[in-house]
Amino acid sequence: MSLSRVQKAAIIALVLIVLIGEGAILVYWGHGDWQKRVSFVLDIIGFYGIGLGFVSHSEAFGEVKFIFKEMTSPNLFSFIGGNLKFLGVVFLVSSLGVRPGKTMPSVVTSLGGCLFIFLVPLTLLYSIFHILVIMPITYASYVLASALVESVQYSDRDEIAEVTDGATRSKFSIRQIVANNPVEAKGFLIGLPAAILSLVIQFGERFF
DSSP: OOOOHHHHHHHHHHHHHHHHHHHHIIIIIOOSOHHHHHHHHHHHHHHHHHHHHHHHTOGGGGGGHHHHHHHTOSSHHHHHHHHHHHHHHHHHHHHHHHSOOSSOSOHHHHHHHHHHHHHHHHHHHHHHHIIIIIHHHHHHHHHHHHHHHHHHHTOSOOOEEEEEETTEEEEEEHHHHHHHOHHHHHHHHHHHHHHHHHHHHHHHHHHO
16 A cells, blocks of 8 residues: 555654654753763664664575565665564564463463563563664664665676685675675664774773
């Protein structure tokens, strides 16, 4: 189902309001000095970017890997849709664990159902945090990372690297690696620098 111009404008306005609100909270009502506040944002970007990159590389998610591509898309509406689909999958998994079967094979299975009931409110809280905090913070990072990845992916030049392991020589295309693994590449581009910057800020705060 395609969105009308009014609906798209409303979504963009809502995203801008959330971003402005988060910025105001971070600047005017955040606790601690500015280093801790910036480090908090960088930690979210670093953990989320690296974590999503590793998860998307798993073969266990082969049939739903398209969701990860949408979650890292520079297109705002694809980005929002992919993240909402991801949260929907999380809730579906929770519903399968909570829903009791006619026969329980073991006490451990019954215990698992009870644990899922306990996890439902935590899943709901995480979903709210994901929508209101993680998505607005990471979207701008994924736009920048997408610009870098697509510039390499559609470049008219390529670099061939060669690795030697004993008597074995392997050649691979840098552009092909990036083109075949865009989600992992974006996760690396936003996650690693953010994690390093956060460590640098925390180190400077402790020793300088």
